[in-house]
Amino acid sequence: MFNEVSLSLEIGGRQLTLKTGKIARQSNGAVMVQYGDTILLSTVNRSKSAREGIDFFPLTVDYVEKYYAAGKFPGGFNKREARPSTNATLIARLIDRPIRPMFPEGFHYDVHIVNTTLSYDGVCTPDFMGIVGSSVALTVSDIPFMGPVAGVVVGMIDGEFILNPTPEQLKISELDLSVAGSMDAINMVEAGAKEIDEETMLKAIMFAHDNIKKLCQFQMEFQALVGKEKIEFQAPEVMPIVKNFIDQNGATKLKEAVLTTGKKAREEAVDQLEEVLFEEFVNANFGEEEVPAEVVAEFAKYYHDLMKEQVRDAILYNKHRVDGRATTEIRDLAAEVNVLPIVHGSALFTRGETQALVVATLGTKEDEQLIDGLDEEYFKKFYLHYNFPPYSVGETGRMGAPGRRELGHGSLAERALSYVMPSVEDFPYTVRLVSEITESNGSSSQASICGGSLALMHAGVPIKEHVAGIA
Structure with a gap:
């Protein structure tokens, strides 16, 4: 009845096991992640078609704590899990941040990731497991995910780094560092520390990345066993009529507008230029005809994408920020x-x-x-x-x-x-x-x-x- 596949890795002195093919089989990607006796179910699903007319990626990441996982009853009158706790919300954000950038530009399918803690041993915390589980579920699904990514926690006791410390170890640890990344780079860091120096913090991050690479390699091995073929996706190209007009008539003016000092003044300058350019664009291409809604949306999207690109290039390549500060200067x-x-x-x-x-x-x-x-x-x-x-x-x-x-x-x-x-x-x-x-x-x-x-x-x-x- 089941075609279950599992793979294990020794990391942080404990066994990490991935399983798929038995539970949540109707999900696009589903994996059971077990570390010690903590078990997390990570599922991912996408909509059948992309959303039209949006300029953002509709990703939702949920993290669900089930009290039965720890042998506990929920509090309150109903004795049932209700809205997520603050801790559950923070873990959902922790998972979202390294996952979200790993999708192709222009991918507008709804994607829903659900991480459910089914068993909790009080030793292996499920926070970083959610990053790994979400990444694995995406990696084995047909969704064009540019991962894998992985997350770990680093503690430090008596000058020694500890990978994925237990809650008891964290109580006496000088460092509580969460790091996530891919094989090549780090894309999320969050930390609390008892005033440790920068050199130690950098070493801790590199220690984390060494183990992240192992986890990413492990996920690729699992993908080779059970991964689905990815759907074909190509980011939609900008309409030539829109791109050519803005590039020729607005790029230089936009560069001047984004360098206006003051947030409100800059927003007004950018918005006013957009209105003027759009009016010129309509007169040049449509005259008295009604402009199709998709052209209006495309014009606004490309204009704002170009603005972001110009701001980014000015900072990276010219060391110039929109308010006139150097990259090392603090505001008043x-x-x-x-x-x-x-x-x-x-x-x-x-x-x-x-x-x-x-x-x-x-x-x-x-x-x-x-x-x-x-x-x-x-x-x-x-x-x-x-x-x-x-x-x-x-x-x-x-x-x-x-x-x-x-x-x-x-x-x-x-x-x-x-x-x-x-x-x-x-x-x-x-x-x-x-x-x-x-x-x-x-x-x-x-x-x-x-x-x-x-x-x-x-x-x-x-x-x-x-x-x-x-x-």
């Missing part, structure tokens, strides 16, 4: 504390056109946050919440529960500051930071770190050292 900085009269601690940090208003609140043990997941429940004494309202970029929008981006940026800033927080013995208070992004022109998570460090000091929290963040 401004910082102040005590900006709100009643709160326990507050700071306003501004870097160019990015601004974070960060507020610190001190509480008692009753204000600790209960974290419930596949591991044992525990309480957090320090947490940071990040908010990104639409007004921060001068736009309208719906305000609601925090999305994946807000949770991810908040976690990033929280991790950076957590390593300098005082011990419970020295400072028994619960601490909550809230970063309100009031303006944004990039790097708002890092502004949250700078503002958070200031707000903590203003609140009288005896942090071990100042912390700054930069992208």
Whole structure:
């Protein structure tokens, strides 16, 4: 009844096994990943046809924690898994980031990746397994995936690097480094560390990449056993009538527009030029005739693609950024504390056109946050919440529960500051930071770190050292 195929690899002192052909057989690609006694099911499926008229890749990555995997009951009245936990959302983002760039330009099929933790032994964590499982499922499917990619976690205890450390090892580790990449390069790094030096961090990344190469080779061996033939895909070419007109009449003007100083002024210059060019394009090619909708969409897409290309080339090859700064220059900085009269601690940090208003609140043990997941429940004494309202970029929008981006940026800033927080013995208070992004022109998570460090000091929290963040 089943045509199951499996392959194993010894890595990090444990056995990693891939299996396919028995479970989720109707998925385009499905693989069971087992590391120790932790088992993850990764599935991938695509739509039958590409979406028309879109200029983005419709990829969805889900990570699902099943409480039965750890022999636990879900909390709450219904005793059923509901919306993903913050940790599950962060792992989904961790999987998404190295996977998303590995698809051909112009591939507009809907792709849905689902990673489900079926068994969790409390030793082998399923986060990096999700990257490997998603990559394997894509690699053996018929989807044109430019992988494989793989992910690992690196810890460091007593100066020695540890591959894929256990949760217990991470508690005493000086480093918690997640790295993902392909055979040739690294495409995602996320880390927290107890103030280790740059040389050690670089060595840790290279150690990670050495093991990533082994995992990528392992996936290619598995593909040779069970891989499907990839569908033929060619990125659609730009309509010659659109490309030739913009290249001849707008390329030079666009280069001038993108060098306009100031975010709003630059956006207005680029938008105004687009309107003028489009009007000229219509007059030259269509006159009084109605312009087909696909031509209108193609014009807008190629214009904005050319703009991005010009900005990128100016930075890479001319060392010139759109706001006139050199590649090594930081935007103008401004910082102040005590900006709100009643709160326990507050700071306003501004870097160019990015601004974070960060507020610190001190509480008692009753204000600790209960974290419930596949591991044992525990309480957090320090947490940071990040908010990104639409007004921060001068736009309208719906305000609601925090999305994946807000949770991810908040976690990033929280991790950076957590390593300098005082011990419970020295400072028994619960601490909550809230970063309100009031303006944004990039790097708002890092502004949250700078503002958070200031707000903590203003609140009288005896942090071990100042912390700054930069992208």
